Amino acid sequence: MxxxxxxxxxxxxxxxxxxxxxxxxxxxxxxxxxxVCGRAATRRKHGCRYDHGANYVKDPDDRTTDLLYDLGEDGLFDVTEPVWTFDEAGRITEGDGRDDHKFDWTEGMTQLAKRLFARTDxxxxxxxxxxxxxxxxxxxxxxxxxxxxxxxxxxxxxxxxxxxxxxxxxxxxxxxxxxxxxxxxxxxxxxxxxxxxxxxxxxxxxxxxxxxxxxxTASTTSAGSPARSASRGTSPTASRC
The missing domain is CATH 3.50.50.60 (FAD/NAD(P)-binding domain)
Structure with a gap:
């Protein structure tokens, strides 16, 4: 082996x-x-659960969507409203709603890696x-x-x-x-x-x-990893209280 x-x-x-x-x-x-899940991090404070790294998964193709559902639909939801953003100066900007689907889990974005690892040895x-x-x-x-x-x-x-x-x-x-x-x-x-x-x-x-x-110098990629291309590392923070 x-x-x-x-x-x-x-x-x-x-x-x-x-x-x-x-x-x-x-x-x-x-x-x-x-x-697990690196920069897609979920934290809890004062009764709220929030993602302060990447905060949703896009659906660039059917392969990604099929993977998310195959990992389990429990807790999986689609953020239908625009995600507002803020910068280092604290300026808040309304999201543009350019992504058709924004998938997340009620338990937070770390579920992506947790569910992938759970199906491996x-x-x-x-x-x-x-x-x-x-x-x-x-x-x-x-x-x-x-x-x-x-x-x-x-x-x-x-x-x-x-x-x-x-x-x-x-x-x-x-x-x-x-x-x-x-x-x-x-x-x-x-x-x-x-x-x-x-x-x-x-x-x-x-x-x-x-x-x-x-x-x-050498670049490193994750061949055959649909999850890598799906995860979006944006700055806004999504919270669930």
Whole structure:
């Protein structure tokens, strides 16, 4: 049986695990927070339940709509009124109603990932923040901030936003190729203004003093994950009291 480690239990990670549910791949998910669904977060306060991240799922095609109903219609509802938005200055703007359907759950948007994971055999390890990633031969090993190790795994899927991925990947060597000339090494600027790469594998002596390695830009997608394309990360907050 092949093994896969997914870093991040958001919509992308849940969608990937769901897409692999009928395969012989053993899936382990490492998630830094106590819950799932990432930026589609649900909170409770003063008797109200509210989504303060992505707050509904659109229906770009019949495949997405069919998936939502297949995950269970209990608690699923369609927001028929426009969703009002507010910006960082607190200005409130009436929603334009451009989306035909806006699906949510009475228990909050985290139901998306919870229901996807519930239909898989994936093992989700919450409260596990990945600190480093190592390449051991042709397999992957990970270490969390407490020093606990995971793996090795046959394959690795990184789903968190780019900055956290870059910090983890930059700590250890992710390849074994000869050092190219400095003129051939691609360089990008990180949000903090420092040179950095998000994922593997270009050897260099300019990034990590301990290993002598830096990392190379690579994009990560969640193939076969209808949930990733469906989730909308907008700024408004929907509440249910």
């Amino acid at each position: 092949s093994t896969l480690c997914i870093v991040g239990a958001g919509a992308a990670g849940a969608g990937a695990a769901y897409a692999l549910r009928n395969t012989d791949i053993d899936v382990t998910v490492l998630e830094k927070s106590r819950g 994936a093992e989700v390890k919450n409260g596990t923040r990945v600190a480093s990633i190592d390449r051991e031969g042709d397999r992957w090993a990970l270490t969390d901030t407490e020093g606990d190790g995971y793996g090795p795994f046959d394959a690795l899927l990184l789903t968190p936003p780019a900055p956290p991925d870059r910090r983890a990947a930059r700590r250890h060597a992710l390849g074994r190729r000869p050092t190219p000339p400095s003129s051939a090494r691609p360089s990008v600027r990180s949000p903090t203004g420092r040179s950095g790469r998000t994922s593997c594998t270009t050897p260099s002596r300019s990034t990590d003093r301990g290993t002598g390695w830096s990392t190379r």
